[in-house]
Amino acid sequence: MAKQERGTRSRRAILEAAAEVFDLRGFDAASTNEILSRSGLTRGALYHHFPSKEAIAVALFEAHREGLTLPPHTSKLQAIVDLSFAFAARLQTDPVLRASVRLAVEQTSFTRPANSPYDQSNAVIRQLLGEAATQGETLPGLDLDEATEVIVGAFTGMQVMSQVHSNRADLQQRLGSLWRLLLPGLANPGMICNLRLTPLPEAAAPEPEPAPEAPAVD
Amino acid sequence: MAKQERGTRSRRAILEAAAEVFDLRGFDAASTNEILSRSGLTRGALYHHFPSKEAIAVALFEAHREGLTLPPHTSKLQAIVDLSFAFAARLQTDPVLRASVRLAVEQTSFTRPANSPYDQSNAVIRQLLGEAATQGETLPGLDLDEATEVIVGAFTGMQVMSQVHSNRADLQQRLGSLWRLLLPGLANPGMICNLRLTPLPEAAAPEPEPAPEAPAVD
Structure with missing residues (x-):
């Protein structure tokens, strides 16, 4: 090697x-x-x-940033919602990302670096929210910095509650609840019913091999 | 003694x-x-x-329940908002309550008792939200259990973020942001502009002694 x-x-x-x-x-x-x-x-x-x-x-915090890559979508609000569900799914399966979040949430003797996971999440969400505002997807006059802080903070809270109550098994469900209640405060009302507040559909599974046809019974 | x-x-x-x-x-x-x-x-x-x-x-978790006593108010949504600000103020000053919250949020070897701080908070908020719904203060069809989980979880998230960013100095400000964004998803629209989303006014400070009048200048 x-x-x-x-x-x-x-x-x-x-x-x-x-x-x-x-x-x-x-x-x-x-x-x-x-x-x-x-x-x-x-x-x-x-x-x-x-x-x-x-x-x-x-170095583990780097993994956090990698968790923030997003599926592209013409609706930037949908992109934010999708990102949150994708991040939640990775939290459930990736110990490296989980450790990064635990380190970020806990009060420890460890001093967080300037570019902490929250800063990274804030930057990504703020960018998308700005694009959503330009496209008219958000309520007029929405304070984008404030909305970003609330989204990242409330996601963190859902994550903590899900960890406490179900070891993160119910994180998707809690996230759906959060978006249902939060979107009316930030989205253009006409947008809301067009947004999907559930995890991204899995990549279409490959078609199973067709079973060999049963020999015709005469 | x-x-x-x-x-x-x-x-x-x-x-x-x-x-x-x-x-x-x-x-x-x-x-x-x-x-x-x-x-x-x-x-x-x-x-x-x-x-x-x-x-x-x-025993420390008991302190959490004591932190959930609330100023009475005819609007039950206002009572929930007031409670959150009162709880935030106590978090900033009371180490016993802070310890209870830290124990509840952290992943530790300590197994949380059945009646944990979150259960206590949930019960109090759910009760008030039920009364608010009966009074027509909430949106028709609001899922009260779901709204309770989102309120308690999002408060927890604001608390964690405020702790990380400012050692809880900006908790009231973050809480105001949360309520501004969250209320449109749960309150009857007619209610919202009547709600005060800031800390309860302090008990009126005693009038300062009037300064002795300056002697008239002839």
């Missing part, structure tokens, strides 16, 4: 191991020993990639 | 010390040693009142 490829793999192994440990124990209680034993790497390899536990946490 | 009174005082001293430590370190990292040294009491006194760290946390 080429040296560079080996380096990329061990970096990823550390991030995944650290994500599991942060997600399980939070930042303060997470130990580098446990991260090492889960990743199967040496302490030297760990410090080669990350000088400190803080540095691992900052 | 009578024995009973001494007992009440030492119980309260433990709760306040524990609240500070939980608020600072979270449940997992909080040590009974630190709680003891802050309270100035003996280990024997601690275990007399609380058999475990969990038992202290459960």
